[in-house]
């Protein structure tokens with residue numbers, strides 16, 4: 001079966017991998033010159049199925065109002081006239097109810113645990129390095145924040161997930177670098193089975209595995225529209241990204257197998273007309289851009305971009321640096337160790353579609369690092385990044401059938417797409433290959449927005 005995967009973030013590449021394992025003829029289309037250059041590039045790297053939590057949670061609306069009034073805040077909100085933003089917020093508020101929270105969290109955990117199993121099975125077959133570390137420590141700065149975490153802890157307890165509640169001294173035993181912290185946590189929660197790793201590095205390695213399975217990658221190519229006839233998607237309209245032709249031709253001379261282009265390669269960019277690539281099945285994995293592409297076919301996906309930021313720094317003092325992944329629960333900012341580097345990531349900025357760096361967000365990241373690991377890295381060495389999380393209001397991704405024949409979704413992974421990537425890719429590939437998915441998909445498809 002000829003399948004086209006749109007988007008080469010971690011979600012698209014994981015889907016391509018499982019489709020190739022199912023014997024499909026797979027082509028991936030991406031507008032960037034490589035894989036994982038969108039939201040999958042600079043994320044916090046945490047794979048914590050026990051912790052995956054909808055942002056719509058009891059107490060969150062009050063907490064957000066409090067955040068908006070603070071200078072150092074994990075939340076930035078720019079109200080706009082965009083009706084989609086207000087629809088998204090209204091639905092998000094409805095999902096903050098305790099009963100909804102529990103349902104949503106359990107759905108997210110179902111796909112996240114499955115995904116971790118898929119990742120482990122994959123790793124047993126393909127051993128490559130991607131900055132992996134074991135264990136995940138949540139730090140609480142105040143009793144109020146600890147109290148807000150109780151519903152999430154109840155879900156962990158009910159599900160039998162292994163976790164330990166720690167005092168400040170025990171936190172420093174797990175992460176000895178905390179002995180040098182400027183602030184002390186009132187408490188911590190440690191999840192020993194959770195892990196972290198560099199998502200972009202993993203995706204690059206996964207691309208190589210895909211290519212050895214015969215997957216074709218077409219880079220520097222923009223998806224313009226879906227083509228449909230008789231209620232079925234038949235192909236994808238694409239066009240080379242203008243201005244990248246000269247560089248691509250140079251790359252092709254260097255590494256012809258790595259960079260493929262759809263059009264006649266001798267055609268100059270300015271004259272390159274859009275063209276249609278035919279397919280039996282098309283998987284949309286365009287992250288935040290997915291909703292706009294499927295809307296003309298009547299497929300309504302309640303996706304909204306929520307910007308986040310990260311800083312990556314080389315570790316300068318091993319003893320005073322984190323060993324694995326931590327989360328400052330109060331400022332919703334993660335600190336993760338990737339080999340010789342550490343990454344600080346967080347902030348939710350709603351209402352801004354542009355990918356410009358915002359000083360206020362970068363200051364929050366650097367403050368969190370300075371509070372917990374002041375001697376681990378040199379602030380001036382920080383490489384900053386901004387990405388857009390593809391968020392749905394209730395948290396769980398939308399996997400599988402779109403309602404239009406031949407069109408499949410793998411979207412809406414929000415703040416936990418890396419943690420859900422392998423499982424989501426496998427589920428969607430199984431559905432396309434007409435195999436029964438290994439997990440129950442109730443609440444993980446677009447169907448829940450049609451009820």
Ligand SMILES: Cc1cc2nc3c(=O)[nH]c(=O)nc-3n(C[C@H](O)[C@H](O)[C@H](O)COP(=O)(O)OP(=O)(O)OC[C@H]3O[C@@H](n4cnc5c(N)ncnc54)[C@H](O)[C@@H]3O)c2cc1C
Pocket residue numbers: 006007008009010011012029030031032035036037038039040041042043044045046047221222223224285286287288289307308309310334345346347386387388389390411412413414415416417418419420
């Ligand atoms: C600050 C931050 C921290 C995060 N931390 C974590 C974490 O710790 N753990 C976790 O699990 N997740 C985390 N996430 C979320 C995670 O990064 C995302 O859920 C995940 O990367 C989404 O992957 P994706 O493949 O759907 O999207 P993307 O990686 O954005 O991939 C979509 C691709 O589609 C391409 N594309 C878009 N439109 C077009 C078009 N028209 N034509 C061609 N190509 C197109 C884009 O260039 C892009 O490469 C974090 C996100 C942020 C921002």
